[in-house]
Amino acid sequence: MFQTSLSPEALRGALSRLRSGHSAFDRAGARGAAAARQPVHTVYGGAHLFKADTARKLGAVALAALAEHAPDFAAFARALGLPGVDELPEGRAEAAALAAALDAGEAPAGPASAPARLAHAVHARVLDKLGREPVEDLRIDFEDGYGVRPGHEEDAHAAAAAREVALGMAAGGLPPFLGIRVKPLGEACAERSLRTLDIFFTALVAASGGALPPAFAVTLPKVVAPEQVSALADALDALERALGLPGGAIRIELMVETPASLFGPRGEIALPGLVEAARGRCVAAHFGAYDYTASCDVTAAHQHLAHPACDFARHVMQVALAGSGLWLSDGASNILPVAPHRARPGGAPLTPQQMDDNRRAVVGAWRLKYGHVRRALESGYYQGWDLHPAELPARYAAVYAFFLEGVDATAERLRSFIERAARATVAGTVFDDAATGQGLLNFFLRAVSAGAMTEGEAAERTGLAPDELRDRSFQAIVARRSA
Template sequence: MIPEHVLAALDQQLAPVDAARLAAYPGEPPTRQPVHTCYVPADAVVPGLVASWGATALAALDEHGLPDLGLDADLVADVLPRVRRKLAVEPVEDLRVDAEDGYRGSPEVEDDDVRAAAAVLAAEPALPPFLGIRAKSLEEPTRRRGVRSLDLFLTGLAGAGRERAVVTLPKVTAVEQVTAFLPVLYALQQTSGLALDLELQVETPQAVLGADGTATLARMLHAGAGRVTGLHYGTYDYSASLGIAAAHQASDHPAADAAKQAMQVAVAGTGARAVDGSTNVLPVGSTAEVHAGWRLHAGLVRRALERGFYQGWDLHPAQLVTRYVATYAFFRAALPAAAARLTAYVSRVEGGVLDEPATARALATVVLRGLDCGALDVAEVESATGLDRTALDALAGRRR
């Protein structure tokens, strides 16, 4: 037997390492992750915005019908009623008011536009579960303008019944920008009374690989002192910064995959999420053009889900159709196998697949994601798995 003093010394030596790892990698958060982030320019925020996005999506579906999206036809028929309900009740899960690239107002009117957007949203009777603002970057020419817009918007939301909001920092290029922004984030939280989460947009090569050859993403994330909840891929700025021709800039380009895989590794175990980018090919125009846009978007959404990216950007109301069709089809197709394997794992019944705890966590997590977005119902999940929400949370390692 190994002497006790040797084991005690081992524990003592590794205790600080254990504590540091748990602090840096706390695991899966208990919070729901939205399936998308919808970006709306500050000057386009109008009363009834969210409901109008849902109505526009439904109108596009009614007018053009759904083309063959490369998905199982029976599965699509199964999810369509659910998608229609979602578009009528909760079409937008995460809304980001944009005062950066999508905003075309001049500096002279930005104050008014940002204040007006906040006032409109503060008066809305029902808002998405997640809400925030993207301001201009922390580069010197736009730094103070960006912080001012954050201040005006978040203060304008104060007293509107919101408890939490998201701040999205675009074009982050240096770890020091994240560190320097934390006191500003705290000040914004104090003045607005909102709990603020921070997202970083990966839109530059420097965000992925620093001048010293180190992987910058992980350093940026951990410099956020637990405040960073997501890394968002910026499809077009990142592609352009690498010199990729405009015709080939897309979220499924090999260069995009390389950046997003680095994002995935950086966020793993931290509680932050890696988020896919957008496509600017919109489903608008003739039926043929709408169908082409839907096929492209559905394929990108499906591809992202298969690679473990459960959230992406949507830029137009009609994209909500294929966002939910592809997402719901993915989770409903995953349920039978996940349920069978979870049941076998919990009951310790040997079957054709021998799963380990890590795989059980992944299986439970995919079921929980399906529940969160409305692709799955509580009753059918409990019937299929024999597990309630609490048990699934425990298997997924979601801390409460």
């Protein structure tokens, strides 16, 4: 026996404090593992352009760009630089024959097998997504994508956009997530911003009979002080009361695009205070790369998502909001897949050189977008901005390839971790790497949420039952298996 100096009574206070701290941490972790679907992107478009069928039209433009510049799965894989593209056929007839074989479940032998299966699966999922649900989250923009207009014009556009939202609700044509971005609540724009907010919601409630689209959000840009967030929350409180809406029905998203959004005047992390100022309404923080880098005095030629200043800001966002359950979103790519030459109705057709210029411009922007999305996913950012419909093929391809490339190895590791953890529990020993097991499980939860695979496909790959996947908890799965 070893002698000690402290009695159980002497330790009771310290242990009680630890238990309360652990409980608070566990509650935060539970919020961070919320089961709600997070959209993989947010598409921003000027409010003056929004219509009830905007999402469908954006999908049509994306499909047209895909058909013109990457007409088969092998061409699309080469455009994006997917793994093993050198093994894929270059002729359209050969690509069509290989696609038919893959559709029939006849995978080719040799080095082309894995690249062909991946490229074909990504292409098929992208086509399906663009035809079925091309936009997951759309923001009706009254800020940068709209500009400064006369007051009467913005009034009219706010009311018109609201009526289009009501039409889209009635027709079932809206994306799963929707919202508006107002102007900043700085001195120059605050009254204009809140007037637009009032007109929009008043017109929407009148046109829809008192209903809002689910998960409707107001995005607040260029936040520099918690008072701006509080003012928006106050305005939404008043609107909900005046319009007979449930309290808290309208959500808030914060844009992190100034250093003051990250750090307060004394160097403290500002983001938690901004979230608190929203009084429970805040659901997401979106990074604005170009305003942020400009605020850091980065010159225009070097403002891009991969700049070290952006990496720093995104990581601060992750650390500051870890366990909060808030969604984090990356910003937009700075080069859009827009063809420089356009044929005019009744004019001369494009020359071969012009068509090649168009293809190079679009494919170059696709590859840049693909790289930005992959980089964000690898850093733990599962959502980002899209500003042009032709970006959508690259966005979805990057998301699907990210999950499909690693699915076999990750599934094997997850099965092994569950088996080892269950054995340790039965034997009364400690499995000390549960965090890695949860990370492996999160890979499949994210893959299902992002549409890279169905719940059934994830269950088949991992050997888990659908109910176990829905638990969303590695420890709960282990406990169930151990019992």
